[in-house]
Amino acid sequence: MNDSFVTIGKPMKKVDGLAIVRGKPAYTPDYDMPDALVVKLLRSPHAHAIIRSIDSSQALSIPGVVGIFTYQDVERVPYTRAGQGYPEPSPYDTYLLDRKVRYVGDPVAVVAATTEKAALKALRKIKVEYETLDAVFDMKEASKEGSPIIHDESDCSGVYDNSRNIAAHFVMDIGDVEKTLEECEFVIRRTYHVDTQLHAALEPHNALTYLDPVGRLVVISSTQVPFHCRRILSRILKKPIAEIRVIKPRIGGGFGGKQSVIAEPYAALVTLKTGKPARIAYTREEVSMATNIRHEMSYDVIVGAAGDGKIKAISLHGISNTGAYGEHCLTTFMVSGSKTLPLYNKVDAVHFGGDIVYTNLPPAGAYRGYGAPQGLFPLDCAIDELAYEMKMDPLKLKEMNSIREGETSPIFEIMGEGREGVPQIMRSCKLQECIDLGRKAIGWDSKWGKKKRNGNKVRGVGCALAMQGSGIPKIDMGAATIKMNEDGSFNLLVGATDLGTGSDTILAQIAAEVLTVPLEKIIVYSSDTDLTPFDVGAYASSTTYVSGNAVRLAAEKVKERLLDLAAVYFEKDRSELTLESAEVRSRDGSSVSLSELCTMHMYTFNQQQISESASYVGEESPPPFAASFAEVEIDTDTGKITLVNFVSYADCGLALNPIQAMGQLEGGSMQGIGWALYEDIIYGKDGRMLTNDFFTYKVPSRMDYGKLTCSLVDSYEPTGPFGAKSIGEIGIDTPIPAISNAIFDAAGIRLRHAPFKSERVLFEILNMEV
Amino acid sequence: MRIAFTVNGRLHELDIDPGEYLLEVLRRIGYKSVRRSCNSASCGTCTVLLNGKPILSCSTFAVSVDGQNIETVEGMADGDKLHPIQEAILEEGGAQCGYCIPGVVMTGEALLRENPDPSDEEIRLALNGNICRCTGYEPQNRAIKKAAQVMRGEIDE
Ligand code: FES
Ligand code: FES
Numbered sequence A: 001m002n003d004s005f006v007t008i009g010k011p012m013k014k015v016d017g018l019a020i021v022r023g024k025p026a027y028t029p030d031y032d033m034p035d036a037l038v039v040k041l042l043r044s045p046h047a048h049a050i051i052r053s054i055d056s057s058q059a060l061s062i063p064g065v066v067g068i069f070t071y072q073d074v075e076r077v078p079y080t081r082a083g084q085g086y087p088e089p090s091p092y093d094t095y096l097l098d099r100k101v102r103y104v105g106d107p108v109a110v111v112a113a114t115t116e117k118a119a120l121k122a123l124r125k126i127k128v129e130y131e132t133l134d135a136v137f138d139m140k141e142a143s144k145e146g147s148p149i150i151h152d153e154s155d156c157s158g159v160y161d162n163s164r165n166i167a168a169h170f171v172m173d174i175g176d177v178e179k180t181l182e183e184c185e186f187v188i189r190r191t192y193h194v195d196t197q198l199h200a201a202l203e204p205h206n207a208l209t210y211l212d213p214v215g216r217l218v219v220i221s222s223t224q225v226p227f228h229c230r231r232i233l234s235r236i237l238k239k240p241i242a243e244i245r246v247i248k249p250r251i252g253g254g255f256g257g258k259q260s261v262i263a264e265p266y267a268a269l270v271t272l273k274t275g276k277p278a279r280i281a282y283t284r285e286e287v288s289m290a291t292n293i294r295h296e297m298s299y300d301v302i303v304g305a306a307g308d309g310k311i312k313a314i315s316l317h318g319i320s321n322t323g324a325y326g327e328h329c330l331t332t333f334m335v336s337g338s339k340t341l342p343l344y345n346k347v348d349a350v351h352f353g354g355d356i357v358y359t360n361l362p363p364a365g366a367y368r369g370y371g372a373p374q375g376l377f378p379l380d381c382a383i384d385e386l387a388y389e390m391k392m393d394p395l396k397l398k399e400m401n402s403i404r405e406g407e408t409s410p411i412f413e414i415m416g417e418g419r420e421g422v423p424q425i426m427r428s429c430k431l432q433e434c435i436d437l438g439r440k441a442i443g444w445d446s447k448w449g450k451k452k453r454n455g456n457k458v459r460g461v462g463c464a465l466a467m468q469g470s471g472i473p474k475i476d477m478g479a480a481t482i483k484m485n486e487d488g489s490f491n492l493l494v495g496a497t498d499l500g501t502g503s504d505t506i507l508a509q510i511a512a513e514v515l516t517v518p519l520e521k522i523i524v525y526s527s528d529t530d531l532t533p534f535d536v537g538a539y540a541s542s543t544t545y546v547s548g549n550a551v552r553l554a555a556e557k558v559k560e561r562l563l564d565l566a567a568v569y570f571e572k573d574r575s576e577l578t579l580e581s582a583e584v585r586s587r588d589g590s591s592v593s594l595s596e597l598c599t600m601h602m603y604t605f606n607q608q609q610i611s612e613s614a615s616y617v618g619e620e621s622p623p624p625f626a627a628s629f630a631e632v633e634i635d636t637d638t639g640k641i642t643l644v645n646f647v648s649y650a651d652c653g654l655a656l657n658p659i660q661a662m663g664q665l666e667g668g669s670m671q672g673i674g675w676a677l678y679e680d681i682i683y684g685k686d687g688r689m690l691t692n693d694f695f696t697y698k699v700p701s702r703m704d705y706g707k708l709t710c711s712l713v714d715s716y717e718p719t720g721p722f723g724a725k726s727i728g729e730i731g732i733d734t735p736i737p738a739i740s741n742a743i744f745d746a747a748g749i750r751l752r753h754a755p756f757k758s759e760r761v762l763f764e765i766l767n768m769e770v
Numbered sequence B: 001m002r003i004a005f006t007v008n009g010r011l012h013e014l015d016i017d018p019g020e021y022l023l024e025v026l027r028r029i030g031y032k033s034v035r036r037s038c039n040s041a042s043c044g045t046c047t048v049l050l051n052g053k054p055i056l057s058c059s060t061f062a063v064s065v066d067g068q069n070i071e072t073v074e075g076m077a078d079g080d081k082l083h084p085i086q087e088a089i090l091e092e093g094g095a096q097c098g099y100c101i102p103g104v105v106m107t108g109e110a111l112l113r114e115n116p117d118p119s120d121e122e123i124r125l126a127l128n129g130n131i132c133r134c135t136g137y138e139p140q141n142r143a144i145k146k147a148a149q150v151m152r153g154e155i156d157e
Helices: A017-021 A116-125 A177-182 A226-237 A264-274 A284-290 A329-338 A372-389 A394-401 A431-442 A503-515 A543-570 A594-603 A658-677 A735-747 A758-769 B022-028 B084-092 B101-114 B120-126 B138-151
Strands: A037-043 A049-055 A065-069 A107-113 A127-132 A166-174 A186-194 A206-211 A217-221 A244-247 A278-281 A296-305 A311-323 A349-358 A452-454 A457-467 A477-484 A490-494 A522-525 A577-580 A583-586 A591-593 A611-617 A625-635 A641-651 A707-712 B002-007 B010-015 B047-050 B053-056 B069-071
Touching: A017 B084, A017 B101, A037 A116, A037 A264, A037 A284, A049 A107, A065 A116, A065 A264, A107 A116, A107 A264, A166 A329, A177 A296, A177 A311, A177 A349, A186 A372, A206 A264, A217 A226, A217 A264, A226 A244, A226 A264, A264 A278, A296 A329, A296 A372, A311 A329, A311 A372, A329 A349, A329 A372, A372 A394, A372 A457, A372 A735, A394 A431, A394 A457, A431 A457, A431 A625, A431 A641, A431 A707, A457 A735, A477 A503, A477 A543, A490 A503, A490 A543, A503 A522, A503 A543, A543 A577, A543 A583, A543 A591, A543 A594, A543 A611, A583 A594, A591 A594, A625 A735, A641 A658, A641 A735, A658 A707, A658 A735, A658 B138, A735 A758, B047 B101, B053 B101, B084 B101, B084 B138, B101 B120, B101 B138, B120 B138
Parallel strands: A037 A278, A217 A244, A311 A349, A490 A522, A641 A707, B002 B069
Antiparallel strands: A037 A107, A049 A127, A065 A107, A166 A349, A186 A296, A206 A217, A206 A278, A296 A311, A452 A457, A457 A625, A477 A490, A477 A611, A577 A583, A583 A591, A625 A641, B002 B010, B047 B053, B047 B069
């Protein structure tokens, strides 16, 4: 099928690759604006406090300090930083600046100065008097009676129960789990807990703002969601959408961390207050503790199966920690069920539910996987535990019970983006192929259950299966505009944002394929709210599927237009013409190149601009699938865990660009490996994040893994552009359960709390020996 | 104070603050490929070569490069012709967001100057300080290996 395409399915080099490897200025901090004011935020040293007074007079007298703004200087507008569809399924519980601070790092004052030095000096000279309040950091304590109430303000909205710090709540039932369990021969009841994680994108959050000559606000920002950013800025700054322009240059990594509107408002505020350009650049410490992090979650999981291994009931009841603010709180929680439970679709009863609670910790937000890895850990590992209980090969048990092509699950219909979902049948599901290939690559049959020992080292293998989605159906929309130039090149304008995933290239490939031109003829511009059509942005694994479909539709419209115009030019019937290799060919053998045709239409004949737009909303969200396998070695003297090999096979539909798709799987897997083994956030007793730099927060490096083997299976999704589904998130879902299962296979130790630190393994070994 | 140093063979003479770091100064005079990420000598994003050896410009005082030679990724390509490491990174899919790439290219270049035929392990070791959050490292490691082969004339570009 691949061979019939010219550009699609080929490992094309990135359209922006040359600029990247040459280190060209392309990111927000690379924009020169010599007279831009430096914006710095004074942040709360307390996890929970009321501001009694702020005295900025001394700070204001420092030469170079232009302004200092506090909650007294800004209008109080409750909002959510979550960059998601509107109206957002997240509570409006955030204020640009508030009298109350809710975590260590919450902004207290905005300083604008002509130099960085002056701004930093001013931060030290602002005198703030706080009345400290009791704080709560443990999510299980937060909703108990007597806990301090974090959102006691009267004007926040959309919070489930302020009085108990419950930001959101969700419950769903299919059948009767307890009753079904009575019929089960084997039942596993466990509790699993997964800690939070930092995005650690290499480019820190930053923005540059200024007023254009007619007084419109221009915001250049490293954002995944320029259109949501514009809408949110309009709301909180009380400036009409028409007077705001958000430009997204190249982004130095996002992973969901730039799907919230975080730094932009403060620079914009300074520009609006002073009329001057302003620049804000978060330090690494600020990025870590004051943007957003992953939701910590804990689940009580129950799995019941009949004697033959048929899983009959699953229950996931949990709690999620949203930190001080509730951005993405409900939806990440729902995704932890909706993108995991349909995987085991042969059950009679399912329960899913729980609370998402506030604590006085940094706000959690969107993060690659968006809850799915937090849900998959308990689900997959509980099934693994079940298999051992049944004396069965866990891979076999998972294989037996998981979803296949042509099948469905009622969960799809029940759980959507903070509301009901959409029913769907798996038109493409090559999970079996992923399992078969992965099993071979890791050597499952010769390694599993063998506990290979070599002195004090034991080896074992583990597996995990996963699914994700492709965009949010019936909510998220992408659009594309294609404009033709007289040389036969095309400008492709998209609101989608390439965070480094290669989506600009993939979208260009789609347009090039439809228009039958070489990739170089497609010039991509993404994205600028003034120039590019609307797109919800890059998240939820949506760009290839949703925006890609929009590009395909727009390109097809252009193609139709070209054929219509050529028919007039040739004085032939439209049906006699075809578009091939950048030419319109007639059945009689005559042809005209696209450049000739367009030059004519611009300068001499039937003069007009050829340009079309199209939009697309997914009717469904076809999941990609993956089967992953980990081989670990445990040193029983020290507890040290070594990842020997990680193998992951994925079905992402037709990979429009195999190199880029593989890169997503490899990169996602590595982030998952980091989360499983190395990345560990530590807070002080006062709620301060102690691991807020790259010294203390360990992002995996090149020496931290043995082998990483990722691969794609052949697949075709009929609803996707040229058969594609998504691949951006699924890689991060499996490492935690696969590694946990492998540790058990190696050492007989079940670690139910991720990350898996070597000391935890050692303690368990010591325990066993006692 | 006034210092003079060369960047990619070009002489720069300028006034700096005594406490200024090289990263800041290089960006100020237009070498935007030198990027800040952690600012604490732990990610490798800001790597440049000082007299041929990789250093972290975020934690090197600008004054200490007075009279020395600096190389950045802007100087790696020969006109339109990319350096083999740059080329290999593109071919192997070693660049996603690209923020880490200048540091990776410079560290890779320093490695290959010293050791034109590194093993997989030596590549990982040399580039261990260059964090990449996007790619999962494998394609970048492969790219360095391939570039080494090209530079040794074993495979065609
Ligand atoms: S910015 Fe210099 S090492 Fe991270
Ligand atoms: S490509 Fe993004 S950090 Fe390396």
